[in-house]
Amino acid sequence: MSNEAVLHASVGAHHEAHGDEHHEHHQDTFITKYVFSQDHKMIAKQFLITGMVWAVLGGLMSVLFRLQLGYPESTFPWLQDILGKWAEGGKITPAAYYALVTTHGTVLVFFVLTAGLSGTFANFLIPLQIGARDMASPFMNMLSYWFFFAASIIMLSSMFVETGPFSGGWTAYPPLSALGDASPGSKSGMDLWIISMALFVVSSLLGGLNYIATVLNMRTKGMSMTRLPLTIWALFFTAVLGVLSFPVLLSGFILLIFDRNFGTSFYLSDIFINGVGALPNEGGSAILFQHLFWFLGHPEVYIILLPAMGMVSEIMSVNSRKPIFGYMAMIGSLFAIAILAFLVWAHHMFVTGLNPLLGSVFVLLTLLIAVPSAIKVFNWLTTLWRGNVRFTPGMLFAIGFVSLFISGGLTGIWLGNSALDIHLHDTYFVIAHFHIVMGVASMFGMFAGIYHWFPKMYGRFMNNTLAYIHFWVTIAGAYMIFWPMHYQGLAGMPRRYYDFSVWESFKQFGELNQFISLVAMIVFAVQLLFLFNFFYSIFKGRRVTTLNPWGANTLEWTTPIRPGHGNWVGEIPEVHRWAYDYGKDGKEFISQDTPIGADESHH
């Protein structure tokens, strides 16, 4: 009932009262179909493609600052041609370097791996996999995208202001973020940064509210919570994390805006700026911002990671032709991760003067995350174990995700110790850890999802050969870039430094830095190959000719090859079983909408 009510209320006059058979939208114009669309599938594609644009920009930024790190002595005249005064004489200026690392971080964390990842797949998969015609509120869903779009435009425009974009690091710690006089990037670039991020928070909240309401209220008949595919569970917990943590970030930002623009002293105290003099602000605490920031910031890493985990679970089960191992344990561990995500934020602040006793509590809670993480890894490996594995591109990226998650997760145990953190904090060890476990791993989850669900999105397949090249170069490259950084970090090489060649103790890493930069450029080039594959396949890819090309159980494969708004022609299928009946009773797979047979063994 509610399913129909929502869709009809929003699509309104186009529909007849019993609209089940009438989901063709004859009155759809270009604008309502491709631009201000309320169809969750189109909104998903909008998120995906906007995310891709940001991924290219953010990736390009990393190539540029790796150029500086790898070749600090060289000049590249062409850089001046494209960057102008930011690369005077063909060398990236220190100000531009900080602007690049800051924007790279902000864009990749928020715009690519939050909006691009969960925005895309929550929108695309939730209604399709739970058997709903659309989201609980398609209109809010549309708003969610357009807030993200506005945030994107503002962030983009901040790169073109005279004083440059914000350059105080993606965490935007005060006083650099609170005082316009503190650095060139703290002027209008920071104003635009904070407006953009506020809009982004609104976008995430609108999206998250919708995902939660949809999962809990709009499931088709028979789709109990314990029959949901793990993708949906993961996206659900992601949305819960977002809805509970983004408002806290927003409150931190609001206080920051007051400090910036209205002379208050929430974060500022006893500051002297060269050329300006002593500031009147008194009694503020910069650490307060860190608390508010990391209360979001830590759940944020799970907002990024959980969707990838969910998709990997699903893709791995489908392509091993085996039920997922430990379905309930998978849900339990997602739940445990979601709870712990809120209780560990201070491990980002071990060296801020945190009470050591309090620190030890956060160490314990942080290390506890290893338990659900290990459960998940165990279950993925046991799902693969003796499976009839099909190495599709999606599957390869899913396996790659597990590999990266293990490698990056293990270094998390190091960093979770407050004693080790005294040495390791703010070094390349941290960079290596979070890039592998959160950055690259989640990108792999995203790639797995794109390759796997591309046939459902566009009715065509992506090219496999290009996909295999993409996978092998990317996984080899990811390890070649980030593995050496662990050694650099252990040797004490700090992050965010502009030029290491002037330090006697870091000179030894000159050639290693060159190597990392070279690999980074190759990996970036291969991502362009992926983009070519993606856009080429939308128009020219091999056509999907069967409803269920992967032989998967979930409901999205019961829709037409190119589903319209409303997803199913006729009634929404009823669900009779969980999503993982693979290789049961001699049958290769049994779709969720197949009724339980009389001769069926235990289910």
Added chain:
Amino acid sequence: MNSEIDKKPQAIHPHKFTLWVAMGSIVMMFAGLTSAYIVKKNQSSWLEFSLPIVFWYSTGVILLSSATIQLAAKSFKAREMRRYRTLITITALLGLTFLALQVWGFVNLEQNNIALTGSKSNSAASFLLVITGLHMLHVLGGVIAILIIFARAYVGRVKNYSSLPIEMAATYWHFVDVLWIYLFIFYNWIG
């Protein structure tokens, strides 16, 4: 795993459910701010001052408005449209009165040389401004929602008898009311 889902008739409307989740989200924002308040209060140079008396009046006003919107929803369901219109108008006016009283409170503080912003301000007063101001924005959102519902009762060709909008507005209105009560208690006795 064999529990059939057959609860559709009494299931909560998805929009209502979304509102509840949204309220949870707003609670987190104020929880973040009031936690920051406590952290800040326990550090050096915190200015102690008493709340303006007018906040007591505004508390009374918002409590009263909660009663009027509840009665408005009740009359809507009973199809007493005239009474409904009167009550919803009163609610909106009470909401605006509440906002005006809060502003008056801030003016009072400024007159007593307690700077809310600027270089002479103490974060104790600034916190009061930011937290109360954010709550005022949420009340303003409620007033706008009420005005939209009110306008819809007159404009439009199709008569709509769904009580969903007014029920949701009432829920939200009670929520901002309770939120203010929490903040009021927090300022006076906890924080």
